[in-house]
Structure formats: structure tokens, C-alpha cells
Amino acid sequence: xxxxxxxxxxxxxxxxxxxxxxxxxxxxxxxxxxxxxxxxxxxxxxxxxxxxxxxxxxxxxxxxxxxxxxxxxxxxxxxxxxxxxxxxxxxxxxxxxxxxxxxxxxxxxxxxxxx
Amino acid sequence: xxxxxxxxxxxxxxxxxxxxxxxxxxxxxxxxxxxxxxxxxxxxxxxxxxxxxxxxxxxxxxxxxxxxxxxxxxxxxxxxxxxxxxxxxxxxxxxxxxxxxxxxxxxxx
Numbered sequence: 001x002x003x004x005x006x007x008x009x010x011x012x013x014x015x016x017x018x019x020x021x022x023x024x025x026x027x028x029x030x031x032x033x034x035x036x037x038x039x040x041x042x043x044x045x046x047x048x049x050x051x052x053x054x055x056x057x058x059x060x061x062x063x064x065x066x067x068x069x070x071x072x073x074x075x076x077x078x079x080x081x082x083x084x085x086x087x088x089x090x091x092x093x094x095x096x097x098x099x100x101x102x103x104x105x106x107x108x109x110x111x112x113x114x115x
Numbered sequence: 116x117x118x119x120x121x122x123x124x125x126x127x128x129x130x131x132x133x134x135x136x137x138x139x140x141x142x143x144x145x146x147x148x149x150x151x152x153x154x155x156x157x158x159x160x161x162x163x164x165x166x167x168x169x170x171x172x173x174x175x176x177x178x179x180x181x182x183x184x185x186x187x188x189x190x191x192x193x194x195x196x197x198x199x200x201x202x203x204x205x206x207x208x209x210x211x212x213x214x215x216x217x218x219x220x221x222x223x224x
Contacts, residue, residue, distance in 0.1 A: 031210060042117070043159065043202070043214040056211055091158060095210060101147050102210060106158035 002026070004094050004107035012113045018080040021110045025074070025094030031055075032075050033095075033104060034067060038088035046090075049075060082114045118142055121203045121215035128222055132193045136218050138186040138203030145213075147206035148179050150188045152199045153217065159202055162188075193222045 005024045013019050025032045034046040046065070047057040051072035060067070064083070069075040079086050089111050093104040121138045128134050140148075148165040163170065165177040165186055176189040186203055203215035 033210070033212075035212070035214075042119070042216040045211050045213065048209065048211060056209060059211075093212075101164060103161050103164075104210070104212060106160070108158050 004092055004105050006090075006092050006107040006110050008110060009108065010111045010113075012115065013082055014115050015084055016081045018078065019082055019112060021077045021079075021090050021092075021112070023075045023077070023092030023094075023107060025092070026096075026105055029094035029096050029105075030072070031095045031097070031102070031104075032069060033093040034075070034077055035091040035093065035106075036088050037091070038085070043091065046077075079112075082112075084114050087112055087114045116141060117216070118213045119203055119205050119215035121201075121218050123216070123218065125219035125221060128193055128220070130193055130195060130222055130224055132222075133189065133191045134193060134220060135190075136188045136201055136203070136220075138188075138215055140184050140186070140203075140205045140213075142205065142207075142213070143184065145184075145205045145207065148186050149204040149206065149212075150175075150177055150186075151202040151204050151214075153202055154199050159204075159214075162201070190220075193220075195222050195224065198222045 007022045032049040037043045045059040048055040049069045066078045089109045092107045095102040150162040151159040152162045153159045169178045174191045178187045200217040
């Protein structure tokens, strides 16, 4: 069974540009999460989808970040316009259910560098 | 104060050693507790869930003390392949995970 996949694996852009990250969860997983790790800091939660609905977006840093999950399958995270502090590794995770013991499976991450 | 605090490490131990990692969390409403392992430039992978009764998986033993809001991980008979960053992770009832900064472990021959 395929795991969580993310695209691209790396992205280097200039400040002010737009970048769109994509996440394909494990097939059949209704729950999709975005997390981010900036240099020297811990991994932090950004938001949680249940199917196509945003369950919790309390971790989104500001309105330059827009996440979508049309159709409840893959998700995109757009950063527009990108700032230097947006650099980091963006992880996507998925799980089948939302019981608190449900395992979240992480994708390999997208490494974003904003110059 | 960070929501999840871990020993910063790094820990450098010889093969065969026993090593213990500690973690505290601040949100008393936390529902789930995990140790994840992250290899260099890879994604976090679940090592084990942690239960109040304590649980063991081979050479790995995890303990949870809800009263003290304290989580631990013990690795016995360390192997070279155990070298990684160990992440203490706490979850809410809806699945949101809060991560510690991680502890780097290096096992040397």
C-alpha cells in the first residue's frame, strides 16, 4: 500500500513568489494534517481536514497560507506571497479515524527555502 | 514555556548501553502520548504509543505518569541502528499532535 506522498520534495523560491505544496494521503484516510518544522524549532501543527472540511486550522500562521482539500482526497497548501520566515519542512500526515489513539502516517515532507 | 519539553541531548552512547529519555507536557487535557523516531532528513515515524500502565516493545519501554505529566522512553541494549532523533509527542482528542523538539541519539561502536 502506498504511503503518504508529497510534492515537490524541494522548492526554492524568492520572497514574494507563490508556492503550492501537494499532499496525497493514504487511500481511504479521511483525516489529513499539515505540520511544519522551521529551522531549530519543533514540528508544529498547521491544520486538520476531515474529508473536505477544515476541522481545525488554529495553527495556520497568517492569511498568506491557504489550504484546500477539494473532493476530500489530496490537499494543497498555498503560500502567497512567501516570506523568508516561511522556510522550513512542511509535513503532511493522514489517519483513518479521529480517535485519539489513531496513528498518523507522515509523508516525506517538502523542503521550502524562501530567498 | 513549550507545551512539550524534552531533554535536549545529544546523547552519545556505546553499543549495548541503556539510555533513557524524559519528556514533560503542560496540557493536562492531553489524551494520547507517543514516541516518534525521525531519521536524518526523513519523516517522523511512530515508534510506540504510551499508556498509563506502561508498555514494552522489545528493547523499548515507555512510561506515562499523568499526575506528573511526564513521559519516558527507555532503550536497552542500544544498536547502531537506534541512532536517530526521538520525538516526544502529545495528542488532543481530535488528533492534533504537539511535538517536543526532539532528542538526538548517536550510538557508536
